Amino acid sequence: MSDLLWILLSAMVINNFTLALFLGLCPFMGVSGRVSTALRMGLANIFVLVITSICAWFLNTYVLPSAPYLRIICFIVVIASLVQIVEMAIKKLSPLLFQQLGIYLPLITTNCAILGLAIFQTNRGYGFVEGLAFALGAGLGLTLALVLMASIREDAELAPVPRVARGMALVLIIAGSLSLAFMGFAGLGSPT
Amino acid sequence: MTVTQGPAPVRSLRLVSTLSVAGAVMGLALVSVHRATEPAILAHQERVLQAAIREVLGQPARFETLYVVAGGLSASPPTEPGSGERVHLGFDAQDRPLGFAIAAAEPGFQDQVRLLFGFDPSSGRLLGMKVLESKETPGLGDKIEKDAAFVGQFVGARAPLLGVKPGRGSGEDPREVDLITGATISSRTVVSIINKALERLGPALESYAAEGGP
Amino acid sequence: MKATSPQQDLLRGIWRENPVLIQMLGLCPALAVTNSVKNSLAMGLATCFVLCGSSVLVSLCRRLIPHEVRISTYILIIATFVSVADMSLAALAPEVHKQLGAFIALIVVNCMILGRQEAFASKRPVGRALLDALGTGGGFVIAIVAMGVVRELLGSGSLLGVPVLGPDFEPWIVMILPPGGFLTLGFLLLALNARAARRERRQLATREGATSAALPSALAAGAARGDARGDARGDAAAREGAR
Numbered sequence: 308m309s310d311l312l313w314i315l316l317s318a319m320v321i322n323n324f325t326l327a328l329f330l331g332l333c334p335f336m337g338v339s340g341r342v343s344t345a346l347r348m349g350l351a352n353i354f355v356l357v358i359t360s361i362c363a364w365f366l367n368t369y370v371l372p373s374a375p376y377l378r379i380i381c382f383i384v385v386i387a388s389l390v391q392i393v394e395m396a397i398k399k400l401s402p403l404l405f406q407q408l409g410i411y412l413p414l415i416t417t418n419c420a421i422l423g424l425a426i427f428q429t430n431r432g433y434g435f436v437e438g439l440a441f442a443l444g445a446g447l448g449l450t451l452a453l454v455l456m457a458s459i460r461e462d463a464e465l466a467p468v469p470r471v472a473r474g475m476a477l478v479l480i481i482a483g484s485l486s487l488a489f490m491g492f493a494g495l496g497s498p499t
Numbered sequence: 500m501t502v503t504q505g506p507a508p509v510r511s512l513r514l515v516s517t518l519s520v521a522g523a524v525m526g527l528a529l530v531s532v533h534r535a536t537e538p539a540i541l542a543h544q545e546r547v548l549q550a551a552i553r554e555v556l557g558q559p560a561r562f563e564t565l566y567v568v569a570g571g572l573s574a575s576p577p578t579e580p581g582s583g584e585r586v587h588l589g590f591d592a593q594d595r596p597l598g599f600a601i602a603a604a605e606p607g608f609q610d611q612v613r614l615l616f617g618f619d620p621s622s623g624r625l626l627g628m629k630v631l632e633s634k635e636t637p638g639l640g641d642k643i644e645k646d647a648a649f650v651g652q653f654v655g656a657r658a659p660l661l662g663v664k665p666g667r668g669s670g671e672d673p674r675e676v677d678l679i680t681g682a683t684i685s686s687r688t689v690v691s692i693i694n695k696a697l698e699r700l701g702p703a704l705e706s707y708a709a710e711g712g713p
Numbered sequence: 714m715k716a717t718s719p720q721q722d723l724l725r726g727i728w729r730e731n732p733v734l735i736q737m738l739g740l741c742p743a744l745a746v747t748n749s750v751k752n753s754l755a756m757g758l759a760t761c762f763v764l765c766g767s768s769v770l771v772s773l774c775r776r777l778i779p780h781e782v783r784i785s786t787y788i789l790i791i792a793t794f795v796s797v798a799d800m801s802l803a804a805l806a807p808e809v810h811k812q813l814g815a816f817i818a819l820i821v822v823n824c825m826i827l828g829r830q831e832a833f834a835s836k837r838p839v840g841r842a843l844l845d846a847l848g849t850g851g852g853f854v855i856a857i858v859a860m861g862v863v864r865e866l867l868g869s870g871s872l873l874g875v876p877v878l879g880p881d882f883e884p885w886i887v888m889i890l891p892p893g894g895f896l897t898l899g900f901l902l903l904a905l906n907a908r909a910a911r912r913e914r915r916q917l918a919t920r921e922g923a924t925s926a927a928l929p930s931a932l933a934a935g936a937a938r939g940d941a942r943g944d945a946r947g948d949a950a951a952r953e954g955a956r
Contacts, residue, residue, distance in 0.1 A: 313606075322609060327891045329745040333824060336737060376533040376800060379818050380525065380792040387788060419741040419822045426815045431611055471906040475737055479899030486892040493608070493684075514782050521786050525793040532797045539804035547807075634814070637748070638886040 311440045313496060314433075318444030321495055324420055325452040326486040331420030335456060336478055345457035347407055349450025353443070355393060356424055359386060360442035363425040364435050382425045420449060455485060547631070548615075552587050552600040555617035555627035559589030559597050565707070567700065572707045586700065589617070598626045599704055603696035607688040610634040612643070616653065616693050620701075620708045624673075625660075628653035628689070640685035649686065652676050658697050662690040722841050726848030733856035733898075734905060738825040742816050743857050744894035750873050753861030754854070755809045759802060759817060761850030763794040764826050765843060768834040770794075772842035775835045787830045788821070795821045825849065863897050864888045 324330045334348055362385050371378055398405045424445055428438050459481055468477055552562055565572040567584040587600040598619035604611050612633045617626030630644035642649060657673040664683075668675040678686040717725075732738045742760065746752045767790045771778075778786050799817045802810040810817070820826070829849055834842040865871060868888030870878040887893050 329741050329891065329894065330819075332740045332744070336740065376529055376796060377526065379796045379799070379821060380529070380789065383788055383792045383821050384785075387785060419819050422822050423741075423815065423819060426818050427610075430815065431606065471903055471910055474902075474906075476899050476902035476906060479895050479902065483892045483895030483899055486895055487887070490890070490892070510779075514779050517777070517779055518782055518785060518789075521789050525789055528793055529796050532800050536800040536804035540800075540807070543804075543807045632811070637889050638884070 311437065314437055314440045315444035315447075316495060318441050319448040319451070320489060320492040323448040323452060323486075323489050324423070324445045325449055326482065326489045328423065329419075330423040331418055331449050331452075333418060335453060335482070336475065342454055342457045342461065345453040346450065349446070349453045352418070352420065352449050353446030355390060355421060356442040356446040356449075357439060358389060358393070359421050359425055360428060360438040361435075362389060363428050364433070364438045367429055378426075378429065382422060386421050386425070420445065452485065456481065459485075548602075551615045551629045551631060552589065555600050555615050555629050556587075556589035556597050557617070557626055560592045560594075562587045562589040562600070567703065571703050586704070596708065601696055601700060602631065603692045604632070605688055605692045605695070607633065607635055608640050608684040609636060612685070612688050612692065614689060614692055616696075618658065618697065618704070620705045623658055625653050625656045625658060625693070628693070630689070633685075635682070635685045640682045642679050642682050643685050643689050646679060649677070649679055653693075658701075659694045660690045662687050719841065719844055722844040723848040726845065726850070727852040727855065730849075731852040731856055732825040732849055733853055734902065736825070738828060739823045739853060740898075741819055742823065743853075743860065744891075744898060746813055746816050747857050747860040747864055747894060747897070748868060748889040749812075749865045750858060750861040751809065752812050753857045755802070755806070756813055756816065757850075757854030757857050759798045759813075760820050760823065760826070760853055761847075762798055763791060763820050764829065764850045764853075765846040766794045766797075767791045767826060768829060768842045768846035769839055771830045771834040772837060772839045778835075783835065784827070784831070787827060787835075791826055791830075792821050825853065860894075860897050860901065863901075864893055868893060 318324065322328060325332065325335050331352070334352075363382065366378075366381055366385065371381065394405075424442060428441055433441055456478070460478070463477060463481070472480070553559065556562065563574070565574055565586050565588055566576050567586065572586065585602075589597040589600060591597050598617050600615055600617050602613065602615045604613035606612070610633075612635065613631045614628060614633075615631055616628040618624075619626055628650060630650075633641065633644055635641050635643065644650070653676065655673070656676055659674065660676050661668075661672065661674045662678050663675050665677045665680060668677065676686075676690055678690075726732065730736060733740070733743050739760070742756050746756045767787070770790050771787060774786075795818060798820070799810075802813070802817060829846060833845050837845070862872065865873075866878070867885045868890075870876055870882045870884045885893075888897065
């Protein structure tokens with residue numbers, strides 16, 4: 308399997324960002340039983356992830372080699388500013404889109420997945436195109452996990468769940484089952 | 500609560516100056532901590548590397564560091580920064596060359612797998628293998644570093660390696676290495692890392708050994 | 714703003730407002746590095762260090778930071794402390810640093826830390842901010858070490874690397890894999906919910922015995938229905954009784 312395809316598939320299902328790497332849990336736990344909301348949240352994340360990947364590549368190639376210990380600060384500053392700029396840009400360019408996505412964007416700053424992507428990309432030494440494949444895979448995987456969780460919770464609302472398990476306990480057990488299921492993707496391919 | 504607002508330019512100046520001062524102070528703190536911790540970090544990395552080199556070369560009496568430059572190996576570090584790939588040549592007590600210790604990495608199942616292996620170009624055989632960094636699945640993929648039987652196979656194996664499923668190999672070919680059941684991808688990665696590194700560096704190593712050293 | 718005593722500032726983060734178990738903050742590290750007690754302890758202490766350091770600094774500078782840029786400044790301060798923790802850990806305990814890997818850097822986006830600065834440290838003097846940080850950090854450490862104990866015991870048969878369950882124990886590998894993290898926390902919360910429900914029933918039962926006949930039947934009906942309103946009333950009654 309080609310390198311890029313492996314990177315994309317690996318980030319999307321084999322080592323899913325949420326269910327295997329535990330990144331992006333805040334929106335995952337908080338998403339209500341509304342599939343449309345989950346989908347929009349996921350798309351907003353994909354968008355920010357791809358742009359972050361490009362910025363991280365830029366920083367790693369031109370700015371950080373001289374001062375690698377400033378990496379964390381640089382990344383977080385760039386991410387925070389990025390989210391701010393993206394929010395302002397969407398507001399100006401498409402007020403309708405802003406109305407639908409708007410409240411989720413500021414939450415993305417503290418989404419571990421964004422910073423996690425930048426750090427993993429750096430540690431693995433991905434180039435520009437590989438970074439994009441990684442970001443796309445991660446974003447699709449996040450969206451997949453969000454949509455699955457939302458649709459399960461939609462059904463769980465009508466099910467006779469025992470009182471002690473209601474709330475976060477149920478969400479975590481569902482997440483555990485999803486994570487177990489996703490382990491089955493391990494046989495999908497190999498990097499070589 | 501009364502809010503005193505100065506004229507707009509002064510207000511933004513205050514915002515920008517606060518952020519700049521904060522950034523500068525934080526940057527300064529980081530530089531100092533980096534200076535203070537760097538020696539310890541580098542020392543530890545060297546210690547680990549040296550212990551690994553000793554392990555894969557079968558306890559050499561001493562070893563030299565050589566740098567990979569265009570077309571061959573040289574004893575002096577390259578002038579351009581960032582291209583410092585190193586190999587280590589080990590010598591036994593009688594000062595005869597034992598073989599090269601080479602580090603290489605590749606993405607495995609979970610993340611990068613980085614290993615060190617020993618290679619003797621005169622016999623074309625490996626002297627040992629040690630996994631330096633791996634984040635493979637605990638209990639399954641991490642057998643590439645924890646399973647003594649798997650690691651032991653690399654001592655005396657002939658290059659280029661052939662990874663075979665356990666029980667399927669002929670048992671006669673010295674190039675065969677049994678993969679780990681349940682950790683096929685991780686163990687295949689180890690074989691692939693070694694083969695690719697030898698493909699890349701083989702000619703340089705052999706020509707260096709043939710010339711008899713510096 | 715409600716005035717709180719120093720003991721309250723210190724203790725509430727440990728149990729009643731535990732950041733992981735009650736507030737559900739800081740889940741990324743809680744699930745990712747709790748597959749062994751040693752890693753949990755290291756992550757907990759690193760997070761505690763960042764939390765206390767940044768709370769103290771934010772509290773010291775609280776009058777100097779303009780309101781509009783406060784979040785950015787807090788993030789800068791937190792990121793600096795995280796980098797310091799990262800470098801110190803690499804120098805002092807390199808094996809642990811290798812195990813924790815990228816998750817040390819992810820302490821920056823731990824909502825718990827930013828939340829404490831915003832809600833507390835920016836509004837209180839240094840001493841109180843430090844107590845609050847210690848309490849919250851302590852609660853975090855307790856929660857993730859508890860998870861680490863369960864996961865390492867069942868998943869590797871050991872505690873802190875020392876085998877305790879004997880050679881015949883077949884470890885439940887799934888516990889040190891990602892699903893184990895989710896399931897451990899889920900069942901931990903389940904146990905806490907069950908304990909809270911049991912305590913509620915006991916409180917209702919004592920009130921039932923102490924008050925007139927009319928009240929218990931209403932309470933019993935509410936408890937039997939098991940609906941949210943009955944719970945809220947029961948909870949409020951329990952708190953009233955406890956005070």
